[in-house]
Amino acid sequence: MNKEQKDQAQRSRNTALGLVLAGLVILFYGLAIVRVGG
Amino acid sequence: MSLPMTPAYASEASFSQDSSLATPRDFWLLMKPGVLSLVVFTAFVGAILAPSTIHPFVLLVAILSITLGAGGAAAFNMWYDRDIDLVMKRTRSRPIPAGRVAPHDALTFASLLSVTSVTLMGLATNMLAAGLLALSIVYYTFFYTAFLKRRTPQNIVIGGGAGAFPPLIGWVAVTGEIALLPLVLVWLIFIWTPSHFWALALYRSSDYANARVPMLPVTHGELSTKRHIIVYSILLVASAFIPVYLGDFGVIYALSAVLLGAAYLLLATKVWWIGGEKPAIRLFLFSIAYLFLLFLSMVIDHVGARFL
Numbered sequence: 001m002n003k004e005q006k007d008q009a010q011r012s013r014n015t016a017l018g019l020v021l022a023g024l025v026i027l028f029y030g031l032a033i034v035r036v037g038g
Numbered sequence: 039m040s041l042p043m044t045p046a047y048a049s050e051a052s053f054s055q056d057s058s059l060a061t062p063r064d065f066w067l068l069m070k071p072g073v074l075s076l077v078v079f080t081a082f083v084g085a086i087l088a089p090s091t092i093h094p095f096v097l098l099v100a101i102l103s104i105t106l107g108a109g110g111a112a113a114f115n116m117w118y119d120r121d122i123d124l125v126m127k128r129t130r131s132r133p134i135p136a137g138r139v140a141p142h143d144a145l146t147f148a149s150l151l152s153v154t155s156v157t158l159m160g161l162a163t164n165m166l167a168a169g170l171l172a173l174s175i176v177y178y179t180f181f182y183t184a185f186l187k188r189r190t191p192q193n194i195v196i197g198g199g200a201g202a203f204p205p206l207i208g209w210v211a212v213t214g215e216i217a218l219l220p221l222v223l224v225w226l227i228f229i230w231t232p233s234h235f236w237a238l239a240l241y242r243s244s245d246y247a248n249a250r251v252p253m254l255p256v257t258h259g260e261l262s263t264k265r266h267i268i269v270y271s272i273l274l275v276a277s278a279f280i281p282v283y284l285g286d287f288g289v290i291y292a293l294s295a296v297l298l299g300a301a302y303l304l305l306a307t308k309v310w311w312i313g314g315e316k317p318a319i320r321l322f323l324f325s326i327a328y329l330f331l332l333f334l335s336m337v338i339d340h341v342g343a344r345f346l
Contacts, residue, residue, distance in 0.1 A: 006058045016062035024154075027099060031162055034093045 053120060054137035064133040068116050068144055069109030069151070076329065077108040077204045080227065083209030083333045084220050087286075087340055092212050096162050100211035103159035104204055107171045110151030111178040111200070117144040118183050122249040128242055163211040170210055174203035188250075191257040198231030199224075205333075222280050223333075228279050232272040233306060236263050237322035241315045264310040267321070271306035274295055275299035278332060287339045294335035298328050 057064075081104045085097055092100075116123070116134055120141055123129035132138040152175050160168035182197030190196075202224040209220035236254055239246055240263055243255035255263045279297040281287050305324050308317040 009061050010060050012061050016065075027158075029103075032098060034095045037276050 041239075050141070052124060052133060053141050055140050055142070057138070057140045057143045059137075060133065060139045060143070064138045065147055067133050068113040068139065068147060070116075073112060073201075074105060074108055076259040076326065077201065078105050079330060080223070081204035081208035083337055084205030085212050086208075086337055087205075087219060087223075088209045088212035090213050092163070097212070098159060099162040100167065100208070103154075103155045103162065103168075103171060104207055104211075106151050106158070107175050108154035108204070110148050110155055111175045113144055113148035113151060114175075114179040115183045117141055117148055118179075119187075120144075122188075122251060125249040126242075126245045127294055128245055138139060145187055159207075159211065164214045166214060166216075167207055167211040170203060170207045174200055174207065177203075188252065191252050191254045192338075193252070194235040195232050198228050198235075201231060202227035218284065219281065219286050222277075222284070222286075225280070226274070226277055226332070227329065228241075229270065229274045230325065233267045234273065234322065234329075236267050236270075237309065237318045237325060239263065240309070240318040260313070264313070267306050271343035273301055281336070286345060287336060289339075290342055291335045291339040294332060294339075295300050298332055302328050 078101060082101055085100065097256065116132060119129075120134040123132050124135040129135065132139055134144055156168050156175070157174045159171050178197070178200035182200050186193040186197050197239075205223035205227070206216065206220040209223075210216060239253040239255050240260065243253065243260070246253040247256045254266060275295075278299055279292070282292045282295065301324065302321075305317065305321040309321050
């Protein structure tokens with residue numbers, strides 16, 4: 001495994017983790033709205 | 039044939055301790071996406087058939103929770119079975135045996151998914167649904183994967199219970215209560231699992247034998263497995279009529295149960311009568327379509343009844 005491959009894999013893992021965390025924030029925000037608003 | 043209680047083929051040195059080459063897809067593969075699709079679908083059917091309704095966003099979160107929970111249980115399974123996965127042709131290219139994901143990272147991933155799923159379910163719906171989700175993860179991880187799978191040829195009969203939970207969880211997420219119909223759906227998946235898995239085990243029996251997993255074709259031979267497939271297929275096809283007798287569905291579902299059941303029995307008979315790899319592969323593939331179409335016909339029947 002070369003350094004470039006490792007860096008590429010690291011970048012895509014970081015992006016995926018960022019998206020998952022952003023998704024969780026939206027999800028909890030949405031749940032709060034539905035539960036409180038409903 | 040005597041089998042060791044816990045075959046260990048590979049020391050930790052056989053696995054990469056570094057996940058620096060892992061991509062997000064590898065973590066997705068740890069969740070067994072093929073199995074997930076059926077889990078999500080049957081959970082959704084359970085939620086749709088429920089007599090009450092919840093906010094669509096809450097339903098979405100509930101389905102997401104079940105997806106994450108099932109994915110977590112699958113990742114636990116991948117972590118625990120890494121030694122036999124390394125031996126079996128079918129599973130050799132999975133992320134852990136292929137050296138792309140380190141076992142400890144898979145374990146962390148599985149734990150995170152499981153805890154997140156149960157927490158989300160509890161926050162979004164109710165504690166009963168969250169409890170059932172937790173129970174199904176524990177059932178699959180500890181009871182099936184760690185206890186039954188390597189000990190008894192009845193592993194998938196008893197372990198099949200784990201995969202049967204989703205429609206019940208979907209229903210309880212909506213209603214907050216357990217009822218007879220979702221329990222019948224659980225029974226249908228439970229009784230479907232053995233013939234589905236034994237069809238696979240028939241044409242992968244050498245793989246299971248190499249890994250010393252006591253699947254029925256390995257311990258009791260081909261003929262006994264075929265007999266078991268026939269018996270469980272009859273039980274499945276007959277059980278599919280229970281919802282009709284209970285008055286839950288009408289003509290659309292009943293007709294689907296008849297046609298799909300006839301095809302299932304035909305294919306199971308071919309496995310028994312003709313033998314060989316092809317009929318077993320056909321039955322395995324059709325069994326997936328069978329469950330999907332049977333559950334789909336429940337939804338069509340249920341929705342149709344509202345408009346007719």
